Amino acid sequence: MGLDKLRTTLKNKEHILELKTPIIGASGTYGYNDEFEDFVDFNYFGAISTKGMTLEKRLGNDGERIFEVQGGMINRIGLENVGIEAFVKEKLPVLKSKKIDFILNIAGNTIEDYKQIAHIAQQNDIKAIEVNVSCPNVKTGCLEFGLNSEGLFGLTKEVRKEYDGFLIVKLSPNTSDIKLLAKAVEDAGADAISAVNTLRGLGIKIDFDGEKFYKKSVKGGLSGPCIKPVALYMVEEIRSAVNIPIIGMGGISKLVDLFEFISAGADAFQIGTANFINPSICSDLAYELDDFMVKNNFKDFEELKRKIREA
Amino acid sequence: MDKIKNDFTGEIINIEKIAKDTCKMDIFSSLKQAYAGQFISILCPNKTLRRPFSISNLDNNIITILFKLKGEGTEYLAGLEKKDKVKFLAPLGHGFQIKNKKALLVGAGIGIAPMLFLKKNLEKEHIENYFITGFKSKDETIEGSDETVIGGSVLDNLENIIKEKNIEIIYSCGPVPVLKGVCEISEKHNIDCQVAMEKVMACSIGVCRGCVINLKKNNEIIRASVCKDGPVFEGKEILWD
Numbered sequence: 001m002g003l004d005k006l007r008t009t010l011k012n013k014e015h016i017l018e019l020k021t022p023i024i025g026a027s028g029t030y031g032y033n034d035e036f037e038d039f040v041d042f043n044y045f046g047a048i049s050t051k052g053m054t055l056e057k058r059l060g061n062d063g064e065r066i067f068e069v070q071g072g073m074i075n076r077i078g079l080e081n082v083g084i085e086a087f088v089k090e091k092l093p094v095l096k097s098k099k100i101d102f103i104l105n106i107a108g109n110t111i112e113d114y115k116q117i118a119h120i121a122q123q124n125d126i127k128a129i130e131v132n133v134s135c136p137n138v139k140t141g142c143l144e145f146g147l148n149s150e151g152l153f154g155l156t157k158e159v160r161k162e163y164d165g166f167l168i169v170k171l172s173p174n175t176s177d178i179k180l181l182a183k184a185v186e187d188a189g190a191d192a193i194s195a196v197n198t199l200r201g202l203g204i205k206i207d208f209d210g211e212k213f214y215k216k217s218v219k220g221g222l223s224g225p226c227i228k229p230v231a232l233y234m235v236e237e238i239r240s241a242v243n244i245p246i247i248g249m250g251g252i253s254k255l256v257d258l259f260e261f262i263s264a265g266a267d268a269f270q271i272g273t274a275n276f277i278n279p280s281i282c283s284d285l286a287y288e289l290d291d292f293m294v295k296n297n298f299k300d301f302e303e304l305k306r307k308i309r310e311a
Numbered sequence: 312m313d314k315i316k317n318d319f320t321g322e323i324i325n326i327e328k329i330a331k332d333t334c335k336m337d338i339f340s341s342l343k344q345a346y347a348g349q350f351i352s353i354l355c356p357n358k359t360l361r362r363p364f365s366i367s368n369l370d371n372n373i374i375t376i377l378f379k380l381k382g383e384g385t386e387y388l389a390g391l392e393k394k395d396k397v398k399f400l401a402p403l404g405h406g407f408q409i410k411n412k413k414a415l416l417v418g419a420g421i422g423i424a425p426m427l428f429l430k431k432n433l434e435k436e437h438i439e440n441y442f443i444t445g446f447k448s449k450d451e452t453i454e455g456s457d458e459t460v461i462g463g464s465v466l467d468n469l470e471n472i473i474k475e476k477n478i479e480i481i482y483s484c485g486p487v488p489v490l491k492g493v494c495e496i497s498e499k500h501n502i503d504c505q506v507a508m509e510k511v512m513a514c515s516i517g518v519c520r521g522c523v524i525n526l527k528k529n530n531e532i533i534r535a536s537v538c539k540d541g542p543v544f545e546g547k548e549i550l551w552d
Contacts, residue, residue: 065523277361
């Protein structure tokens with residue numbers, strides 16, 4: 001481990017999240033992070049955000065869940081997860097014993113759901129949670145909170161009351177004014193914002209066999225390199241509205257993407273879809289970033305951020 | 312930095328068209344061992360996602376895959392030439408559990424690919440088997456089976472074969488209607504059945520939950536990922552849509 005330059009501190013008042021590197025595996029791309037050592041080296045990850053956890057176990061959506069598009073993909077997994085109770089009982093001890101840094105991603109249908117999960121996170125001494133208020137793949141619940149600043153303020157405030165660790169709220173890009181949402185989240189006491197979640201998308205494939213047309217379609221969350229310009233725009237908007245740290249994400253797959261997100265205002269990064277193409281992308285990027293900083297004599301990640309933002 | 316254990320770069324040592332819209336590719340790499348039913352997931356640089364292919368043979372570090380030209384991913388692969396490099400994850404998933412039972416192998420269309428590898432493994436173990444394949448048309452036919460059905464359904468003659476040859480287990484790969492039919496027939500004759508499923512995948516290593524199917528185990532419905540829990544499943548456990 002020689003990535004000392006990449007140490008990253010996300011800080012809001014007395015709440016601090018220390019990360020080995022600013023590279024975080026996005027929720028949904030590493031499951032529960034407890035069984036993938038064959039594919040990844042967790043030493044280079046700042047953290048991994050877990051699969052979105054709900055109070056009860058969820059089976060997720062039936063039918064096709066993945067649809068590839070130019071420069072990205074659409075998913076409609078639908079928050080399949082084991083439920084917070086099973087997570088605490090079966091997954092948490094593994095994460096702790098392997099010393100894997102993680103952020104618990106949580107989702108719910110009601111404010112009460114979120115409060116209960118946040119309470120469980122508090123009881124189990126979980127260092128950071130990421131509140132998913134914007135899953136585009138569930139019909140009720142978190143989607144509604146995510147798109148309305150008053151609802152989001154109320155939800156964040158209630159979660160804050162239950163949880164004293166590092167509280168991240170993940171915002172949806174499917175909104176007309178993300179600044180309002182960001183401000184509501186900051187005012188309600190969140191320590192950081194992660195942005196953006198997937199965009200709403202519809203993939204349609206029409207085949208013709210000479211006689212008849214056949215249609216396949218998947219409606220869900222669009223991710224991958226094709227959403228990067230939208231994500232950058234959103235991060236810059238959020239930066240102009242709040243002072244708390246931003247974890248930027250949306251289509252990151254190479255080193256220059258990190259620079260672009262820093263320029264827009266991000267303080268750390270999440271990598272999602274790119275993991276599906278290259279399971280070691282997070283460690284590769286951390287390594288490349290470190291290499292870049294060593295070769296170009298940057299003292300630490302803070303200095304790199306400052307210099308990029310001067311451009 | 313440590314390399315991912317399952318990440319390989321291989322060199323194409325042969326690529327040829329073997330039937331209508333169908334290619335065979337031999338890749339030399341450091342992968343030495345895999346089981347029939349397991350697959351590799353190849354990086355296609357022009358596409359967002361990797362493409363999964365059943366291993367059709369593995370001998371002396373040479374992996375053989377067969378593929379149909381279906382879209383931009385497979386067209387990219389078909390355009391590669393000898394000595395070109397491919398990057399892939401392998402071996403992935405759980406393959407067929409070989410039983411010492413008289414076997415019927417059913418491969419429909421490009422579903423023949425893993426069955427060729429399975430047949431070879433059964434023969435290595437001196438397990439008696441009969442291999443039937445089905446193709447839409449003569450020009451799509453791939454050789455290697457004991458019996459080939461062209462145009463009709465590969466399912467039509469299965470019951471006779473089971474009775475005549477005292478079949479004790481069926482292994483199959485192909486489109487869902489064929490696999491479902493194979494499972495129904497095996498259930499009717501009360502014989503074991505293992506089928507290799509296919510589904511659009513994103514990660515191909517079990518993390519994204521994009522390729523799940525429903526299984527019934529101990530009266531409970533569970534989601535199983537085709538890429539990691541499968542692609543081969545016990546036929547009687549599958550809940551068909």
